[in-house]
Amino acid sequence: MAPSVESDAVILFATEKDSLIADRNTHATRVAGLGVDPEKKALFASVTKRIDYTLKIGTELHGIRLTQLTEQQAEELAAFVAERGVVFFRDQDDLDGNEHVKLGRRWGPLHIHPLIPHEQENPEVIVLDSRLNPPNRYNTNNSWHSDVSFEPAPSSFSILKFDEIPESGGDTVWANGYQLYDDLSQPIKTLLEGLTATHSSDIFRIIQARTGRKTFGKLNDSSHPVVRTNPVTGWKSIFTNSVFTREIDGVTSLESKWILDYLNDLTSKRLEYQVRFRWEKHSVAIWDNRSTFHTGVPDFRPYNRLGLRVTVSGEVPYYDPSSGTQAKAFESTAKAIIAKQEAAEAEKSKKGLDNLQLA
Numbered sequence: 001m002a003p004s005v006e007s008d009a010v011i012l013f014a015t016e017k018d019s020l021i022a023d024r025n026t027h028a029t030r031v032a033g034l035g036v037d038p039e040k041k042a043l044f045a046s047v048t049k050r051i052d053y054t055l056k057i058g059t060e061l062h063g064i065r066l067t068q069l070t071e072q073q074a075e076e077l078a079a080f081v082a083e084r085g086v087v088f089f090r091d092q093d094d095l096d097g098n099e100h101v102k103l104g105r106r107w108g109p110l111h112i113h114p115l116i117p118h119e120q121e122n123p124e125v126i127v128l129d130s131r132l133n134p135p136n137r138y139n140t141n142n143s144w145h146s147d148v149s150f151e152p153a154p155s156s157f158s159i160l161k162f163d164e165i166p167e168s169g170g171d172t173v174w175a176n177g178y179q180l181y182d183d184l185s186q187p188i189k190t191l192l193e194g195l196t197a198t199h200s201s202d203i204f205r206i207i208q209a210r211t212g213r214k215t216f217g218k219l220n221d222s223s224h225p226v227v228r229t230n231p232v233t234g235w236k237s238i239f240t241n242s243v244f245t246r247e248i249d250g251v252t253s254l255e256s257k258w259i260l261d262y263l264n265d266l267t268s269k270r271l272e273y274q275v276r277f278r279w280e281k282h283s284v285a286i287w288d289n290r291s292t293f294h295t296g297v298p299d300f301r302p303y304n305r306l307g308l309r310v311t312v313s314g315e316v317p318y319y320d321p322s323s324g325t326q327a328k329a330f331e332s333t334a335k336a337i338i339a340k341q342e343a344a345e346a347e348k349s350k351k352g353l354d355n356l357q358l359a
C-alpha cells in the first residue's frame with residue numbers, strides 16, 4: 001500500500017474511507033489578504049532581506065519564520081503573495097506536516113487532492129515524489145498549469161516545501177498571468193473578456209485508468225472565466241492553462257485551439273513573464289494560483305526530489321470588468337524608481353560641484 005521512500009513521510013494513496021471525508025466543493029468563505037496595510041509594515045518589520053527576482057513576479061524574503069507569523073503578518077503575506085505572484089523562503093526546516101497544514105488553514109479551507117498521494121497523518125498534505133512517477137509519463141512536469149483549476153472553487157494559494165532535492169536540476173518556473181493579460185492588444189482583451197473555458201480532470205482520469213489508483217472523491221470539470229479578477233489585488237489575469245483547460249466554451253474546436261495555443265505559447269515562451277527558482281533543502285515557495293502558472297523542469301533524473309504541498313481552496317472565479325491591472329498599479333512603482341534614480345543623479349552632480357569647489 002505505502003510505497004517506500006527515503007523520508008519520514010508515510011505516503012498513502014486514497015482509500016474508500018478517505019473518499020468519505022474528501023469534499024470536492026470546498027471554497028473559501030473570506031478572501032485572505034484583502035484590505036491589509038498596503039505597505040505591510042507588520043510583515044516587513046521581520047524581513048531582513050528582500051530580493052525581487054524580476055520587476056513583476058517573484059520575491060525571496062529572508063528573516064521570516066513561517067511557523068512564527070502573527071495573524072497580521074500572515075494576512076499581509078497573503079496580500080504580498082497575490083501581488084508578487086510567488087514568494088520564496090529558505091531554511092524553513094521546522095515547517096513539518098502539522099505546521100504546513102496550520103499555515104495553509106490561516107488562508108482558507110485546504111483542498112484534498114483527488115488522486116495525488118498524501119501523508120498518512122495529514123490528507124491535506126500531498127506528496128510530490130519523483131520516484132512515484134515514471135520518467136516523463138503520467139505526471140504534469142514540464143506542463144504549465146495552475147493548481148487544481150478543474151475544481152469549482154480552484155486554489156487561491158499553494159505552499160510547497162522540498163525536503164529532498166536533486167544535486168542539480170529540478171527547478172520550478174512560474175509565469176505571470178497579470179502581465180500576460182496586460183500585454184495583449186485591446187481587441188484581443190475584449191474578445192477574451194467575454195469568454196469562459198472548461199477546465200477538466202482529464203489528465204487524472206488517464207492516470208487513474210492506467211494505474212488503477214483509487215480517486216479521492218469526484219474528479220470535477222468546471223467552467224471559469226478566461227480573464228479572471230484576483231480578489232486581493234483587484235487586477236485582471238489570464239486564467240487558462242495547458243494541463244487542465246480542455247476548451248473555450250461556445251466557439252468552434254478550431255477557434256478554441258487557436259485561442260488556447262496562443263495563450264499557452266505566451267505563457268511558456270515569453271521569458272519576461274517568468275521567474276525560475278532553484279530549490280534548496282527546506283526551501284518553501286508560496287504562490288497565487290489565480291494569477292500565475294507554473295511548471296517543474298524535468299531535468300534532474302537520475303536524482304530524485306520529494307516535495308510536500310498544501311493547497312488552499314479559494315473563491316469561485318469571477319470576472320469584474322471594472323477591475324484594475326498590474327500594469328496600471330506598476331505605474332506608481334515605475335515613477336518611484338525613476339524619482340530615486342533622478343535623486344541619485346542629482347546627488348552625484350551636487351557632489352561633483354562640491355568637489356570642484358574644493359579643488
Ligand SMILES: [Fe+2]
Binds near residue numbers: 145146147294
Ligand atoms: Fe502544480
